[in-house]
Amino acid sequence: MDERDPIERLTEREREALRGWLHHKTAKEIALDLGISHYAVEKRLKTARLKLGVATSLEAARQLAASEGYGPAVAQTADLAPPAVIVKTWPTRLRYLGAIVVITILAAVLTLAVQAPPRAEQLALQDTAQPAGPRTAASPRELPPGNRAASMCEVGQFLAGGFGGFDTDGSGSMEPQEVARLEPKDQYRDPSIGPAPAAGDVDQPAIAKWMPMLDTDRDGLVSQSEYVTYMMPWILWQGVPEAWINPDPARCQG
Secondary structure (H helix, E strand, O other): OOOOOHHHHOOHHHHHHHHHHHOOOOHHHHHHHHOOOHHHHHHHHHHHHHHHOOOOHHHHHHHHHHHHOOOOOOOOOOOOOOOOOOOOOOOHHHHHHHHHHHHHHHHHHHHHHOOOOOHHHHHHOOOOOOOOOOOOOOOOOOOOOOEEOOOHHHHHHHHHHHHHHHOOOOOOEEOHHHHHHHOOOOOOOOHHHOOOOOOOOOOHHHHHHHHHHHOOOOOOOEEHHHHHHHHHHHHHHHOEEOOOOOOOHHHHOO
């Protein structure tokens, strides 16, 4: 058990987010400053709250400010500049380019392996609420019945839309109990992790299986970007449901 002062348990990334929050910036404004998504900012704020045992991000930010020897942000006069906050940023375009390269390599490896995707992903990502949409160009391989081929952009939108079905509390990230829902509880459950627990009980074996695969930054939560990055190769392989209609097709043109 970690017996350090809760403030000492905060990572530098969480401190950066709290400093921005202390100066009354929104998650999107902080994200622009740090060169990350606002989902990542919300995730860092949530983790900081959990570590400090407080209910609001503002309270967490004030505790950090007190420990670092400065007070909360106040209204500034015209000749009084706000204190500078040093942040480390990476160019956003390079981040996206790197993610696309990694995803493309993973998709190629899976294609060469000629193996079917886990049943868990197939069950978790089915969506038949919309009327059938037009087919894309024919795939060089056989797709599962009821699925159609889709571009990387379309698959990204499909997965981003499905993320909310797992993030049931709307926090912007999946907690371990929410991640456990990826594992089926019927005959398609992974036999190596044992039978499903009773209704209402936490599925610890499923958490132990899925968290190491999805939580790549090891902060105890799964962000939307982590979820999409992991699922992308599988959905590129098996396609999206024919019933799914892209809500923003213009975004994937050009």
